[in-house]
Amino acid sequence: VRGPPTPNGPPPWSQRAAGTLRAGLQRACEPLPDEQGGLLPGLVVGDTSRLLPTVEEDFRTTGMTHLNAVSGSNVAIVVGAVLLLARWARAGPRLAAGLCVLALVGFVILVRPSPSVVRAATMGAIGLAALAAGRPRAALPALAAAVAALVLFDPDLAGDPGFALSVLATAGLLLLAPGWRDGLRRRGVPPGFAEALAVPAAAQLACGPVVAGISGTVSLVAVPANLLAVPAIAPATVLGVAAAVLSPAWPPGAEFAAWLASWPAWWLVTVARYGARLPAGTLPWPDGAPGALLLAGLTVALLIATRRPVVRRLVAVVAVAVVAGTLPVRLVAGGWPPEGWVAVACAVGQGDALVLPVAAGRAVVVDAGPDPAAVDGCLRRLGVREVPLLLFSHFHVDHTGGVAGVFRGRRVAAVRTPQWPEPAAGRDLVRAAAAAGGAAVAPAAAGWAYRDGGVELVVLGPPYPLRGTRSDPNNNSLVLRATVAGVRILLAGDAETEEQRALLDRMPPDGVRADVLKVAHHGSAYQEPAFLDAVRPSVALVPVGVDNSYGHPNEAVLARLVRGGARVLRTDTDGDVAVVRGGDDGMAVVVRGVPPGRRPG
Numbered sequence: 001v002r003g004p005p006t007p008n009g010p011p012p013w014s015q016r017a018a019g020t021l022r023a024g025l026q027r028a029c030e031p032l033p034d035e036q037g038g039l040l041p042g043l044v045v046g047d048t049s050r051l052l053p054t055v056e057e058d059f060r061t062t063g064m065t066h067l068n069a070v071s072g073s074n075v076a077i078v079v080g081a082v083l084l085l086a087r088w089a090r091a092g093p094r095l096a097a098g099l100c101v102l103a104l105v106g107f108v109i110l111v112r113p114s115p116s117v118v119r120a121a122t123m124g125a126i127g128l129a130a131l132a133a134g135r136p137r138a139a140l141p142a143l144a145a146a147v148a149a150l151v152l153f154d155p156d157l158a159g160d161p162g163f164a165l166s167v168l169a170t171a172g173l174l175l176l177a178p179g180w181r182d183g184l185r186r187r188g189v190p191p192g193f194a195e196a197l198a199v200p201a202a203a204q205l206a207c208g209p210v211v212a213g214i215s216g217t218v219s220l221v222a223v224p225a226n227l228l229a230v231p232a233i234a235p236a237t238v239l240g241v242a243a244a245v246l247s248p249a250w251p252p253g254a255e256f257a258a259w260l261a262s263w264p265a266w267w268l269v270t271v272a273r274y275g276a277r278l279p280a281g282t283l284p285w286p287d288g289a290p291g292a293l294l295l296a297g298l299t300v301a302l303l304i305a306t307r308r309p310v311v312r313r314l315v316a317v318v319a320v321a322v323v324a325g326t327l328p329v330r331l332v333a334g335g336w337p338p339e340g341w342v343a344v345a346c347a348v349g350q351g352d353a354l355v356l357p358v359a360a361g362r363a364v365v366v367d368a369g370p371d372p373a374a375v376d377g378c379l380r381r382l383g384v385r386e387v388p389l390l391l392f393s394h395f396h397v398d399h400t401g402g403v404a405g406v407f408r409g410r411r412v413a414a415v416r417t418p419q420w421p422e423p424a425a426g427r428d429l430v431r432a433a434a435a436a437g438g439a440a441v442a443p444a445a446a447g448w449a450y451r452d453g454g455v456e457l458v459v460l461g462p463p464y465p466l467r468g469t470r471s472d473p474n475n476n477s478l479v480l481r482a483t484v485a486g487v488r489i490l491l492a493g494d495a496e497t498e499e500q501r502a503l504l505d506r507m508p509p510d511g512v513r514a515d516v517l518k519v520a521h522h523g524s525a526y527q528e529p530a531f532l533d534a535v536r537p538s539v540a541l542v543p544v545g546v547d548n549s550y551g552h553p554n555e556a557v558l559a560r561l562v563r564g565g566a567r568v569l570r571t572d573t574d575g576d577v578a579v580v581r582g583g584d585d586g587m588a589v590v591v592r593g594v595p596p597g598r599r600p601g
Contacts, residue, residue, distance in 0.1 A: 018109045022110070026050070028244075028257070031259075033266075035269045040240050040243075040261055043067055043265065043268075044111075044241055046117075051068065054376050060215075062221050062222060063222025064229060064272050078237065078238070108121045119146055122146035140175070143171060161210060165211070171206055173203055176198075180198035181197075209299065218285045221275045232265070233268075336578075341357060342581050346378035346379075347592075351371075351397075355378070361385040365390050376402075376408045381592070389415075389450060389452065392416070393477040395417070395425075395430065397429075407439075413439060417443055422473050444478060446463050461506075462475065463505075469498040474496050475495060479493055487579065488515045489517075497527065500527065501528050504531055516538070516579050519540050519557070522544040522550070524551075525554040527554075540568045541571075577592075
């Protein structure tokens with residue numbers, strides 16, 4: 001950018017009207033539960049501003065993200081509904097095509113002309129012209145004409161992943177789905193069910209290479225998840241559009257339409273939630289252009305080879321053997337969490353989230369990181385379904401921002417917080433999430449103790465309120481000593497030099513001694529050397545975000561820990577880090593690692 005923005009004047013009346021409808025849809029969705037209320041505008045007009053991060057992550061994992069990006073399916077649903085009404089009213093081809101054109105133009109204005117919408121609208125316009133002329137519609141030439149015209153008009157679309165996915169999905173539906181549908185019918189599959197199976201499978205197969213190149217994964221749950229989603233997409237879209245259209249003139253009617261649409265939206269959220277939790281739902285794959293080309297080559301070879309009955313049977317046998325052989329191994333011996341783990345530092349970006357196991361499926365969670373999706377993902381990987389205690393060291397957002405992710409699909413029995421009430425935004429976030437989840441909230445002071453199963457917790461500090469420090473919220477962090485299976489773990493929150501000195505002054509010489517240290521404040525430079533020497537950990541865990549702007553962790557602090565005999569692990573380079581109770585020899589550490597192409601935070 002070389003200069004200030006140049007005003008082009010007010011928006012045209014059409015976009016002002018569309019903006020009114022979009023805002024009306026948001027208002028109509030406000031009374032709905034957060035999951036459905038955030039999803040519905042995304043389904044209808046591509047507005048994901050209120051979409052919960054955890055829902056977005058579930059949709060991404062299950063290959064359902066395309067539902068939040070308005071594309072050809074939305075255009076087809078809206079235009080199809082208008083065409084159905086026109087045919088029901090016995091309108092002629094020209095009148096029906098004219099009504100559909102009006103609906104098409106209005107819908108594009110409403111949702112704004114993104115690449116996938118423009119592609120779908122252009123193809124739809126060509127098809128409607130054929131309908132008005134009384135000629136059979138040739139869908140594949142319509143797609144080819146749409147792509148050629150749009151890329152000539154805007155060459156940047158040629159490198160747009162969303163545009164590529166939209167075109168590939170449509171091509172899969174045109175080239176693959178009809179043959180697969182007919183083949184299933186010949187084998188006795190009911191017509192409706194055959195089409196429901198063929199459509200998502202064809203779209204997923206066509207889009208697979210691009211998705212693999214972008215994400216570095218291949219989804220095994222995308223086809224069944226999209227198959228289950230099919231019955232809910234059309235009613236949610238049509239009712240959502242009705243809510244938007246009714247909102248300016250009849251707000252109660254718009255709210256009623258949105259409430260009706262929330263039921264199919266609930267089904268979509270449920271499918272994505274349970275699909276994302278399936279073990280081995282996604283497999284790692286090379287990312288970038290090599291991974292995309294590799295999968296594309298394998299896909300084409302498979303499609304050609306399976307034309308022969310013998311090859312089809314061979315492919316089916318091999319596929320069943322691979323699934324039967326590898327899936328149980330991934331389920332039974334997935335490698336994470338490692339056997340005998342006593343603590344895990346979650347890779348949640350620039351923030352803290354520590355997990356202490358109580359029993360199978362149950363764990364104490366200390367802090368929740370900045371992102372609900374990140375902490376929820378960590379707890380899912382650990383198999384945590386119940387949290388008897390959720391404890392926050394202090395109220396900064398890098399420790400509280402992910403609180404909704406801990407409650408996501410889990411029972412949280414109790415929440416404990418520091419007595420220091422600042423920052424107020426973090427405090428209110430914790431209280432709101434706890435109230436929604438039905439968990440009691442209470443402060444914990446020095447001396448407060450907790451025990452459940454093999455986990456024992458004691459609050460060591462702050463020994464008294466510290467005021468006028470460099471950061472009072474940090475220096476009033478709860479400092480905890482946990483004992484899990486005989487391993488002493490010191491969780492120092494974000495305590496800085498002032499609180500660390502206060503602890504040393506009030507504690508006996510070995511009062512802070514621990515086998516494992518969760519290094520305070522992401523390994524910042526504000527550490528008391530005598531405090532680190534008094535802890536003398538064998539393992540030091542540093543939860544920290546990649547390329548953060550704070551200079552964390554401080555190299556001198558890490559060097560001092562190493563000189564003291566500690567093994568230092570960092571979540572920005574090691575991913576999730578587990579401390580494992582060994583035999584008589586003590587402890588070990590296991591890192592889950594950062595997947596290729598991924599960087600925590």
